[in-house]
Amino acid sequence: MNFGTWPRLLVVDVEGNGANPPDLVEVATIPITAGRPVPQSARSTLIRPPRPITAFATRIHHITNHDVDSAPCWESIARAVQANLDGVWIAAHNAHVDYTVLRRHLPDWQPDGVIDTLRLARATLPDAPGHSLDALLAHTDICLTGISGQRHRAGFDAHATALLLVNLAAHYPTWDALTTAAIPPGMPGHPTPDHEEQTLW
Template structure:
């Protein structure tokens, strides 16, 4: 795999407050450059949501209402986030979730394309005992010692997903071959079939 052919890409992860639809309480975006994640060039921030964080959500990501008391509101950082992501591809594990949440929070933004490591892993490792992020990290034995933080926090999960993406990329000869498998149908970057019938309507 020639990583020099990759487009500008951020691996993203979001954490929510447990509301329906969810408000963001944490966001991270880590760029992949020259075949490696570069967290120091990315973004990771807590966000103070308009509604309280539920006890269930706190039990998952361990972010409390007290922890976000001094965090910025989404409205104060949304423009900067959109400028960072503008024109780039994004990748995430079960990417449709992260994509839909970000699109709701950034209605004027559209990524160049969406890579789903869950979809990619199901094709690449069909014999894996599971395809959750935890199951795949265990199956591939990807070293996580260099990642700061903890599982279910946005920066940690984005960094771990970036490492998983690079591991999966080693099974594909080109970016195009990887993208053909990894882009969910109907998502940005997905090409319509060449044989699609052309009509006036």
């Protein structure tokens, strides 16, 4: 894999407040450059949601209502988040969740493409004992030493997913081969058939 052929790509992760549909309480991004995550350029922010964080959500990501008391509301940071995400590919584990939440909060935003590391892992490692992020990190023996934060926080999960993406990408000869396996149907970046192609009668 020639990582120099990759477009600008950000691995993203979001955490919600447990409502349905969820309000954002944390957003994180980390770029991959030359085949490596770049933690120095990572961005992560807590967000004060309009509705309280549920106890169930707190049990998962350990973000409490007290933690976000002084955090900015979404409206005050939405423009900066969109500026960071404009004109890039995004990647996430089970990407339709992150993509759907971000699109609901940023209706004028559309990434250049969406890579789903869950879909990619199922294609690349079909015999893995599981395809959750935890199972794949253990199966691939990816070293998480040095990642700041903890599991189920957006910054940590984005960095871990970036390492997983780089690991899986090594199985593919080209960017096109990778994206063929990694982009869910209907997501940005997925090739569409040429309806103008002539039909042989």
